[in-house]
Amino acid sequence: GQQLNQSPQSMFIQEGEDVSMNCTSSSIFNTWLWYKQDPGEGPVLLIALYKAGELTSNGRLTAQFGITRKDSFLNISASIPSDVGIYFCAGQKAGNQFYFGTGTSLTVIP
């Protein structure tokens, strides 16, 4: 099935640094979601976006719904060790199934 292009694939950063990742698609989406998944667990919803240009924050996390509706961005500020995990984006067309990004693996070095 269709997968979204998510980058970078992996990141190794120092504690306290900011992180940026993005997802792009050739299709227009009506909804963008960002998830974090710990090993052996299910993805946990971090942020949901519903409008082009929308900027939403959840603590140190900020996500944006791209103006073209074909991309979305997630930023994590002042990273801490518990931010370690795999981050996924998901896009949904109106009333249809979700498509997922390939994931960004984040490692935070204390």
Place this chain on the structure above:
Amino acid sequence: KAGVTQTPRYLIKTRGQQVTLSCSPISGHRSVSWYQQTPGQGLQFLFEYFSETQRNKGNFPGRFSGRQFSNSRSEMNVSTLELGDSALYLCASSADRATGELFFGEGSRLTVL
């Protein structure tokens, strides 16, 4: 409010056997979807049910099937298991399939020997 519950969490089967996985969505959620997650393929959509009807189906062979009951609980079945079916199977529910926030369970880890 209880989250999405999946059972069993872990199971081991041998090739040729069949398996049934269960998912109880968040109370009030009527849409349930299933995904297969493997290291190489990422999250792959299996199927989605809404009000007991299959609405969407991913590109998986007919060995993979599912159903949804009137209480929105869902099951998926995989028959004639193959080694490649080893994966984390995730169930997700949403209140409204049109503008859904998708909430995942912790998954069922299937190992096929």
